[in-house]
Amino acid sequence: MNKKKFKKSGIAIDFGATKISSTRIIKGEFKNTKTEVTSIYKNNKKYISQIENIIQNQIQSNSKKIGIAITGRVDNEGNWYAVNKKNLGSFKIPLKKILKKKFNVETTIMNDATAACFGESIYGKGNKFKRVGYITVSTGIGVGITIEKKPFVSDSGLAGHLGFLTSTLGKMKCGSGRIGTFESIASGIAMSKIAHQRGYKNKTAKEIFDNYFQKKKWAKEIVSLSARSVSELCANLKAIYDVDVIIIGGSIGMAKGYIQLVKKNLNKEPKLFQVKIVKSSLGIKAAKMGVLI
Numbered sequence: 001m002n003k004k005k006f007k008k009s010g011i012a013i014d015f016g017a018t019k020i021s022s023t024r025i026i027k028g029e030f031k032n033t034k035t036e037v038t039s040i041y042k043n044n045k046k047y048i049s050q051i052e053n054i055i056q057n058q059i060q061s062n063s064k065k066i067g068i069a070i071t072g073r074v075d076n077e078g079n080w081y082a083v084n085k086k087n088l089g090s091f092k093i094p095l096k097k098i099l100k101k102k103f104n105v106e107t108t109i110m111n112d113a114t115a116a117c118f119g120e121s122i123y124g125k126g127n128k129f130k131r132v133g134y135i136t137v138s139t140g141i142g143v144g145i146t147i148e149k150k151p152f153v154s155d156s157g158l159a160g161h162l163g164f165l166t167s168t169l170g171k172m173k174c175g176s177g178r179i180g181t182f183e184s185i186a187s188g189i190a191m192s193k194i195a196h197q198r199g200y201k202n203k204t205a206k207e208i209f210d211n212y213f214q215k216k217k218w219a220k221e222i223v224s225l226s227a228r229s230v231s232e233l234c235a236n237l238k239a240i241y242d243v244d245v246i247i248i249g250g251s252i253g254m255a256k257g258y259i260q261l262v263k264k265n266l267n268k269e270p271k272l273f274q275v276k277i278v279k280s281s282l283g284i285k286a287a288k289m290g291v292l293i
Contacts, residue, residue, distance in 0.1 A: 004123055008289070009063075011059055012292050016038060017140055020054065021033060025292065047093060068110070079092055108292070113142030113144040114151050115288075116280070120249075129244035134146075134246070134286075137186055140163060145243070165181065167233070187226075191205050192205060198218055227258060
């Protein structure tokens with residue numbers, strides 16, 4: 001199957017736990033990309049105002065579609081909820097209804113990992129496969145699934161949040177309230193927390209990787225633990241969905257050498273639960289492309 005060429009137009013926003021990126025896309029060309037830091041608000045109205053302002057700065061008179069790939073849970077009515085309450089707080093926001101009313105433009109709201117998986121399954125490395133898994137390893141852990149080019153979602157929007165499954169390697173509590181989740185071991189936040197517990201305070205995931213490349217033992221242990229956890233998650237995806245391929249994205253997932261560590265650990269799993277793993281070909285564009293399909 002040949003890859004489709006991306007020719008969509010619209011305003012695409014990738015709203016992550018650390019940063020928000022918006023782009024005006026015209027017939028597949030990315031223009032006027034802007035990035036800002038994600039803030040945590042106690043007042044839900046501030047999230048709404050922030051998103052509205054981002055759209056206002058991108059939208060044009062001929063804009064016909066708005067797509068938002070967003071961290072957290074999105075139900076079938078376009079309501080947005082936080083799952084990891086430590087990242088964004090606790091809320092329910094009828095985001096699709098609010099934006100459609102304000103801008104009178106077709107609006108799609110989708111979980112960011114699901115959108116990235118959708119983009120990869122149509123335009124990227126998942127194009128040749130029927131069942132595609134996508135894992136983003138970044139500030140948190142996000143998982144998306146597409147089956148025969150359709151996103152696997154549920155009415156409540158909870159389906160696919162497999163970063164909150166528990167790992168055999170986990171002991172810490174994560175922002176979802178669960179103990180020992182993949183997110184509590186493999187994510188950027190978890191890596192920093194583990195480093196702190198071991199006496200290496202205030203280290204970002206980037207700094208941990210810098211020390212990993214310098215062959216510091218403590219950093220190697222933390223990065224290796226993250227990769228082992230993600231390999232276990234890959235085996236779970238294979239067991240649950242029988243995926244043909246898993247695409248790894250996110251700032252940590254795409255870091256030099258990380259995917260090789262995941263593959264090395266996955267090869268230790270029983271053959272039945274091993275699966276093809278590839279690095280994202282669309283990178284940071286995947287979610288924006290997916291949400292405009």
